[in-house]
Amino acid sequence: MGFREHLEDVCRAEGAVAASVMGFDGIPLDTVTSAETDVDLDALLVELSGMLKDLRAAAGRLQTGEVGEVSIGTERLTAILRPLNPEFFVVLAMRPDGNYGKGRYLLRVAAPRLQGEF
Amino acid sequence: MGFREHLEDVCRAEGAVAASVMGFDGIPLDTVTSAETDVDLDALLVELSGMLKDLRAAAGRLQTGEVGEVSIGTERLTAILRPLNPEFFVVLAMRPDGNYGKGRYLLRVAAPRLQGEF
Numbered sequence: 001m002g003f004r005e006h007l008e009d010v011c012r013a014e015g016a017v018a019a020s021v022m023g024f025d026g027i028p029l030d031t032v033t034s035a036e037t038d039v040d041l042d043a044l045l046v047e048l049s050g051m052l053k054d055l056r057a058a059a060g061r062l063q064t065g066e067v068g069e070v071s072i073g074t075e076r077l078t079a080i081l082r083p084l085n086p087e088f089f090v091v092l093a094m095r096p097d098g099n100y101g102k103g104r105y106l107l108r109v110a111a112p113r114l115q116g117e118f
Numbered sequence: 119m120g121f122r123e124h125l126e127d128v129c130r131a132e133g134a135v136a137a138s139v140m141g142f143d144g145i146p147l148d149t150v151t152s153a154e155t156d157v158d159l160d161a162l163l164v165e166l167s168g169m170l171k172d173l174r175a176a177a178g179r180l181q182t183g184e185v186g187e188v189s190i191g192t193e194r195l196t197a198i199l200r201p202l203n204p205e206f207f208v209v210l211a212m213r214p215d216g217n218y219g220k221g222r223y224l225l226r227v228a229a230p231r232l233q234g235e236f
Contacts, residue, residue, distance in 0.1 A: 047176040058165040065193025075183025
C-alpha cells in the first residue's frame with residue numbers, strides 16, 4: 001500500500017472531507033479528497049502545518065513530551081492532526097457533524113502504517 | 119455560582135490536572151488545580167493562549183467560522199480548550215490516560231455557564 005490507500009482508509013469516517021500527508025513546510029505529499037467543501041483546504045493545510053510546527057516547538061520548551069494528536073473544531077470544519085516524523089504529519093478534515101470518534105480512531109490506526117511508508 | 123465552581127465541575131473528569139479561565143493575553147482569571155503534575159502549568163497556559171489566539175486569527179482569514187473546541191495531546195499532558203468570548207477561554211489539562219471523552223463533555227457543558235458569569 002502507498003500513502004494514498006491509507007488516506008482513503010482514513011476518509012471512511014462519515015463526514016470526512018479530505019485527508020493529507022503534509023510536510024511541516026506546508027507542502028502536501030499526498031491528498032485524498034472525499035467530499036466537497038467551500039473552505040479553502042490548501043490554505044487551511046498550510047495554516048495547520050505552521051501551527052503544528054509552533055506547537056512542537058512549545059512542547060519542546062515545556063518538556064511535555066512529543067505532540068500526539070491535535071484537533072481543531074471550527075463552525076465549518078474539524079481538523080484532526082498527528083505528527084508522523086520530524087518532517088511530516090497526517091491530517092483529516094471533517095464536517096463538524098461528521099463521526100469525530102471514528103475519524104480519530106482511523107487516524108490513530110493509519111499513523112504507524114503511514115510512518116512505515118517513508 | 120462563580121468561575122471557580124464551574125471549573126471544579128470540569129475537574130470531575132478522571133485524570134483532570136487543572137482547569138482555568140484564561141485571557142488571550144495569557145493572564146489567568148481563575149484556576150482550579152486538582153492533581154499534581156511536573157509540567158510547568160503556568161508556562162503551558164501562556165503558550166496555549168498564544169496558540170489559540172493565532173488559531174482564531176487563521177480561522178478568520180480562512181473563513182472557517184468561529185473556533186469551537188481545540189485539543190492538544192502530548193506524552194505527558196492533554197489540553198482541551200474552548201473560547202468563551204473575544205477575550206477569554208477555558209482550558210482543561212488532563213493526564214494522557216484521563217477520561218478524555220468526559221473532559222470534553224464537561225467542558226462543553228461548562229462553557230455557556232462560564233460565559234454567563236462575565
